[in-house]
Amino acid sequence: MPELKRLHASHAEAVLAFELANRTYFAASVPDRGEEFFDRFTDRFNALLAEQKAGVCAFYVLVADDGSILGRFNLVDIEHRTAQLGYRVAQQVTGRGVATATVRELCRLAADRHGLRTVRAATTHDNAASHRVLTKAGFVPIGPADPADLGGKRGTWYQCDLAFLP
DSSP states (O other): OOEEEEOOGGGHHHHHHHHHHTHHHHHTTSOOOOHHHHHTHHHHHHHHHHHHHHTSOEEEEEEOTTSOEEEEEEEEEEETTEEEEEEEEOGGGTTTTHHHHHHHHHHHHHHHTTOOSEEEEEEETTOHHHHHHHHHTTOEEEEEEOGGGGTTOOEEEEEEEGGGOO
16 A cells, blocks of 8 residues: 655655656656756755755655655645645556545645645646646635746646645
8 A cells, every 4th residue: 555655865766766757747747857857866855855854845755565656745835834735646546546645645744744724736727637636635726826836837726725624
């Protein structure tokens, strides 16, 4: 059974493998991370761990039984009991409810572990899967997202009030 775990230094190799294996799949719906991301992966990964330690972000990975990464789920810009959600799941598990279930779980952790009241997420208009995940996970649309927030694409901001989670 896959388990949602807080990002740890020991996950570095598996996270890199996840990003490389799914790069083309991700690029179809979100801007590609670019060569620099992969060339400087260790530095970037260590920077994420430092941000997490400072409490401004909380990064999670969905780990399969074999230790591989099935998804990344992030709470970023934690401030005033609010954070932004970002996530991506491996192509091999899409369409199975994995993203929705894990976003729900992360929202519970956001409230219980991180003391958050609100989580927001933005997605592009053409990313129908993300719209479904967010809606099923209890998010509601709150307005247009600036293209600068979405790699130059138009989109929608969603919000989840964590006090009303089931």
